[in-house]
Amino acid sequence: MEQLIQELKEHLIEELNLEEITPADIDAEAPLFGEGLGLDSIDALEIILILEKYYGVKLANSAEAKPVFYSVKTLAEYISANRK
Amino acid sequence: MVNKVEIYLGASSLRTALGNKRETLDAMRRGVCGLKYEEAFGMYAGRSEVQTIEGYSRFESMIIEQLDNITAESSISLQSEDVQLVLSTTKGNIDLLAEDCENIAEATYIYTSAEAIARRYGAARRPIVISNACISGVSAFVVARELLQSGKVKHVIVAGGDALSEFITAGFASFKSISSQPCRPYDAERDGLTLGEAAGAVLLTTDEALAAEGKVRLAGGAISNDANHISGPSRTGDGLYYAIANAMREAGVTKEDVGFVNTHGTATRYNDEMESKAVAWAELTDKPLNSLKGYIGHTLGASGVVEAIISAEELKAGYIFGTKGFTSSDTPHTLTLSNEQQEINGRCCVKSASGFGGCNAAIVLDMEPRTRIIPERTRTARVVAEYELPQSELPFAEFIRGEFKSFGESNMKFYKMSDMSKALYVAVERLLAMENMVYTEPTRRAIVLTNRSASLDADVIHQQILNQHLAEGASPAAFVYTLANVAAGEMCIRHKIQGDNTFFIDNEDRGVEEEYARALIERGDADVVISGWCDYLNENWKVNIKLLKA
Numbered sequence: 001m002e003q004l005i006q007e008l009k010e011h012l013i014e015e016l017n018l019e020e021i022t023p024a025d026i027d028a029e030a031p032l033f034g035e036g037l038g039l040d041s042i043d044a045l046e047i048i049l050i051l052e053k054y055y056g057v058k059l060a061n062s063a064e065a066k067p068v069f070y071s072v073k074t075l076a077e078y079i080s081a082n083r084k
Numbered sequence: 085m086v087n088k089v090e091i092y093l094g095a096s097s098l099r100t101a102l103g104n105k106r107e108t109l110d111a112m113r114r115g116v117c118g119l120k121y122e123e124a125f126g127m128y129a130g131r132s133e134v135q136t137i138e139g140y141s142r143f144e145s146m147i148i149e150q151l152d153n154i155t156a157e158s159s160i161s162l163q164s165e166d167v168q169l170v171l172s173t174t175k176g177n178i179d180l181l182a183e184d185c186e187n188i189a190e191a192t193y194i195y196t197s198a199e200a201i202a203r204r205y206g207a208a209r210r211p212i213v214i215s216n217a218c219i220s221g222v223s224a225f226v227v228a229r230e231l232l233q234s235g236k237v238k239h240v241i242v243a244g245g246d247a248l249s250e251f252i253t254a255g256f257a258s259f260k261s262i263s264s265q266p267c268r269p270y271d272a273e274r275d276g277l278t279l280g281e282a283a284g285a286v287l288l289t290t291d292e293a294l295a296a297e298g299k300v301r302l303a304g305g306a307i308s309n310d311a312n313h314i315s316g317p318s319r320t321g322d323g324l325y326y327a328i329a330n331a332m333r334e335a336g337v338t339k340e341d342v343g344f345v346n347t348h349g350t351a352t353r354y355n356d357e358m359e360s361k362a363v364a365w366a367e368l369t370d371k372p373l374n375s376l377k378g379y380i381g382h383t384l385g386a387s388g389v390v391e392a393i394i395s396a397e398e399l400k401a402g403y404i405f406g407t408k409g410f411t412s413s414d415t416p417h418t419l420t421l422s423n424e425q426q427e428i429n430g431r432c433c434v435k436s437a438s439g440f441g442g443c444n445a446a447i448v449l450d451m452e453p454r455t456r457i458i459p460e461r462t463r464t465a466r467v468v469a470e471y472e473l474p475q476s477e478l479p480f481a482e483f484i485r486g487e488f489k490s491f492g493e494s495n496m497k498f499y500k501m502s503d504m505s506k507a508l509y510v511a512v513e514r515l516l517a518m519e520n521m522v523y524t525e526p527t528r529r530a531i532v533l534t535n536r537s538a539s540l541d542a543d544v545i546h547q548q549i550l551n552q553h554l555a556e557g558a559s560p561a562a563f564v565y566t567l568a569n570v571a572a573g574e575m576c577i578r579h580k581i582q583g584d585n586t587f588f589i590d591n592e593d594r595g596v597e598e599e600y601a602r603a604l605i606e607r608g609d610a611d612v613v614i615s616g617w618c619d620y621l622n623e624n625w626k627v628n629i630k631l632l633k634a
Contacts (some may be wrong), residue, residue, distance in 0.1 A: 038496035
């Protein structure tokens with residue numbers, strides 16, 4: 001799980017253009033949206049792409065997305081439970 | 085405040101998925117949907133039947149068909165200095181990029197395409213081109229009414245159009261905003277928009293003799309910005325409300341006078357919610373309201389023009405077409421909607437649109453001669469500051485990062501912006517450091533810009549992603565910047581600019597936007613305007629902006 005979290009942070013930094021941020025700056029348990037990283041609805045769509053592109057994981061519906069997108073940790077848990 | 089100039093709608097023409105104007109109106113009357121599943125795009129869409137004219141693209145041919153009809157019907161010629169062509173499009177010939185996005189074909193530049201169209205008619209005046217995302221068509225009416233009220237010309241032909249291509253369909257698909265069925269505006273089961281392809285043109289004239297039957301007038305218009313988010317509609321509807329309220333004030337109409345409202349009604353969850361809030365603010369929820377998207381789809385740069393022409397016909401007929409696809413409502417405010425025709429009481433209507441970049445537009449069409457609030461123009465605009473972004477030996481990314489860092493602040497949003505937005509961001513910061521705009525209300529601030537490349541730099545990035553044929557599709561973060569006005573929208577968010585935010589396209593820096601900026605101040609529509617040229621393409625930039633004040 002630790003490795004997946006680290007990898008996920010790197011993908012987020014790369015794909016969401018989080019310049020000036022290192023994986024160590026991202027608290028895996030802190031909320032991804034709202035304050036902090038300043039992510040918004042477009043980033044949420046990009047995260048859906050990251051899940052598909054790197055892990056072959058598709059979100060079944062948008063209602064499912066909210067708890068999954070809470071933090072890097074919840075994302076990692078969802079990926080390990082659903083990846084092929 | 086006297087009624088100096090009335091602007092009449094003259095000859096008009098359109099082409100939609102349902103056919104020409106007569107066919108489209110007839111089909112809507114019968115409740116026929118023009119949206120079909122299109123294998124090529126993998127989604128429902130409203131494609132038009134287009135007869136391509138030799139030497140012209142699909143987009144240009146669509147526009148030309150409408151202009152031919154108008155000039156034939158009205159005896160108005162673009163060869164006269166009294167006639168101005170105002171063209172609205174979001175993407176013009178963007179499909180050319182799919183053939184080669186390394187060497188950009190000259191016709192991909194929107195203004196070059198507009199000039200080719202104007203040349204066919206021997207136009208005496210250079211066309212004015214507006215590319216303002218999904219409000220482009222309504223924006224064109226707003227700009228046209230200023231040209232006519234100020235007396236610069238006697239007649240304006242407003243033409244709007246967009247051709248569908250994978251560039252556009254894949255982009256909207258990446259936003260997960262495409263409906264799995266023909267779109268269902270305002271319906272509880274709506275799940276997104278359906279794209280359409282259309283073109284429309286209408287003569288706007290100060291000569292009453294050229295008015296079409298019924299004498300519908302363009303009585304008022306206004307542009308606003310949410311200053312909230314570049315793709316997400318406002319959560320309050322305030323921006324759209326300001327546009328509606330200002331257009332109604334100018335038209336001299338009150339809510340009692342309004343017969344109906346024709347909204348954008350794209351059928352995305354958030355757009356329709358936002359519109360219901362704005363309509364409630366304007367106290368128009370009890371007025372019959374419709375969206376035409378369920379018949380012809382969202383026709384982008386054509387939508388404002390085509391839907392305004394149809395709205396004028398509905399005003400004359402005394403009833404509005406049903407909202408195709410609507411059965412039951414779940415918007416925060418309940419609107420007066422029906423999938424059947426609704427009778428109207430009232431001689432004027434409000435037509436609105438909203439788009440990426442947070443922009444909103446509204447116009448009022450009126451059959452009644454009324455006293456309009458036409459400005460006295462006692463104010464003059466003066467340039468209080470000017471700034472040109474310097475050139476640099478450094479690559480742009482390095483140069484602009486250095487400039488941004490010199491402000492000593494962290495704004496995570498900056499690094500996500502397109503390069504054109506970053507260039508504009510830095511230039512506006514520097515400009516406002518000289519003279520600020522904080523003393524004015526957000527609704528009294530405006531930003532009007534022009535460039536040649538539109539959003540081509542971002543367009544190439546989006547096209548390159550498409551060329552990789554990724555299974556997971558395009559990138560929404562890349563696609564959102566494929567509209568030039570989104571850079572202005574970023575500035576609206578950053579500096580809370582909620583007034584006019586029109587984006588013009590021109591092949592050279594002739595100051596078309598400054599003329600409009602000055603008019604905004606002279607008219608009293610804005611107190612402070614950022615105005616200028618803002619172009620970025622492939623490491624080449626020119627950003628030269630001014631701050632105008634009353």
